[in-house]
Amino acid sequence: MHTTVAIVGGGPAGLLLSRLLHRAGVDSVVLERRDRAYVEGRQRAGVLEQSTVDALREAGAAERLDRQGLAHDGVELRWAGRSHRVDFPSLTGGRRVWVYAQTEVVKDLIALQTAAGAAPYFDAEVRAIEHIDTDRPTVRYLHQGQEKVLTCGYVVGCDGHHGVARTALPRGVRRTHERVHPYSWFGVMADVPPSCDELVYAHSPRGFALLSMRSPEVSRLYFQVPNGTDPADWSDERIWDELDARSALDGRTLTRGPITSRSVLPLRSSVTEPMRHGRLFLAGDAAHIVPPTGAKGLNLAVSDVVVLARALTHRQRTGDTALLDAYSDTCLRRVWRTEHFSSFMTTTLHTGPGQSEFDTRLQISQLDRIAASPHAAAELALNYVGLPLP
Template sequence: MTVTPGPPPARTTVGIVGAGPAGLLLARLLHLAGVDCVVLESRSRGYVERRQRAGILEQGTVDALRAAGAGERLDREGMPHDGVELRWGGRRHRVDFPSLTGGRRVWVYAQTEVVKDLVALQLNEGPPLLFDSPVSAVTGAGTGRPLVRYTRGGREHTLACDWVVGCDGFHGVTRRGVPDGALSTFERTYPYSWLGVLADVAPSHHELVYAHSPRGFALLSMRSPAVSRLYLQVPDGTDPSAWTDGRIWDELDARLAVDGDWSLARGPITQRSVLPMRSVVTEPMRWGRVLLAGDAAHIVPPTGAKGLNLAASDVVVLARAFGQLARTGSTAGLDAYSDTCLRRVWRAEHFSWFMTTTLHTAPGQSAFDTRLQLSQLERIAASPHAAAELAENYAGGPVG
């Protein structure tokens, strides 16, 4: 447990609920802009730093982390990737990002590592970061002084804020601080899930591989040069423990198979879990003095690698708006926050839907629908314009 000396603060300009990458990056950017804030996190530091999530960072997210002073270890240990490989029907086609996007690329660097870097910065030189401090309520969203009620060390505390930013996920407390009916939620649930595994074996390809197969989707990814991250499309409700190591490797082998010289390296599987697939967007992302960021406002299926990157974009916009308020007294940036972010959110939602529905086989899918998927993959392989559309969406533009 991390202990902050002295009593917890009673008031702040920005109260941030949630110490995931969105909340931590926002706190860091506010600190650099001279805006005081407090971060409240219900879980322990150890839990937050072990929580497995995304692993792909867009160029813009990497640029934002560097600007925040959190890029040193990323630059040393992160793995830059200049493309992805698509596989279907025994074929393989590489989409080259730099040549199609004017030089942009992506990085493989796990969310756990991003969080560790930001936590270290926050505890060493930033504003208060309070772990083991679950928030029970956010009140006064429509007033000039919202309150955050939380528990720390067995005692109830109240944090008075000028603004509250919810970075505590879709089921977090912050959303409940907005009056019923003030938010609209748009949602799509996909009829399949991902079985994700970590394996102590070097990746079998130097870049990510996305595979369409009659047996279902598969993804070959990585966490480091010695650790593979792999995914299989499975039915909803799948029990991960029902899949033996041998069955997982055999299925990956079958779905990733291509004509020619390539083989899948196998190794000990150290972790497995099942991830449901859904898309969610909440509008607006601000009500009164409460703002939502990251998963608290939107969720994307992981096929497009957008979740962490959207969260980073949200908080870059927010930090810029709070900096404007501190310098000039103008709330123009905060007033435009929701509309500014939602334009990027819906583009990312559409791309994630495209990648998901193009590469997965839905239960009961017709032969006609399968041929449409294959036609789309063929077009990406044959048309520079179609490939550029995929590359531009995947690599992303400037954050914020």
């Protein structure tokens, strides 16, 4: 089998890239090692930047998003018994974010591509990516019990940090910069209406907490825990008590309900560069990981594939490779800016192990400044709603 673009990984990045290319008349094949049910049920991000929503609309993949997504015009910060709402439209020239689960984005894209006759290949485990320094790379994969080979003009790795694509970059070329954070997030889904209309980011002596939602009926909640925490050690009552202790304001408590899922997510930051070598390109988590505090993982992946789809389309229509040649540098400028913002949100709101009172007072001072200074609030708002696409 031959295609113009072989896409390794059928998460939102790979699926959106395939969709954008399809609409531009560039053929592609998506190879995803998991089955469709797993991919459509994989819980991840839920906050979409303005530019991500714009990209989904351009791809013709925002019909359900526009009907069911929850538009948010701000977030609330809580610390030291105080609160402050950061109003996005007034600080960013009218920009906002949407809450719409990654699972729904994935379902929408799979349905559209399937209807268009370009469905992903599920249960297709990529074993090797070869000949990336030639004009005819190959992707070897296992599908339906058979070893198969896909030849192509370009390979795009959207298969995550531990996938085959990232390690296919030659060792002498690949450089990975990493930071492992000394805490994790305990995340729960609960069948209860959200207690707040917008996301709440809470700093407390007990650690960080985030109050979010997936729909008007389902809450998504997180709180900071030590690395290595076992979710089974926490009862529902203990979870709700901890969330209340970290986020309560003026005696108000959260509305409680049945917790339907729980998991622990270690926090880390990572950037692999360059994001391109030969005919192999990296996008999304294959190239970079950000801690979830800034809600940037999915959005940064979308930025990558929008830039890449534009470059691949330009190459097919004109024969010019300038945009493809600039892909890595173009994306990395936004990647490092986003890593900086995610790190700022993480270190400002979390309480590190053995943290001194001096460090805590610095965090409180920073939060006080955001509440008092329109310039500081605007800096947060502009980064949160998303930097302009390159």
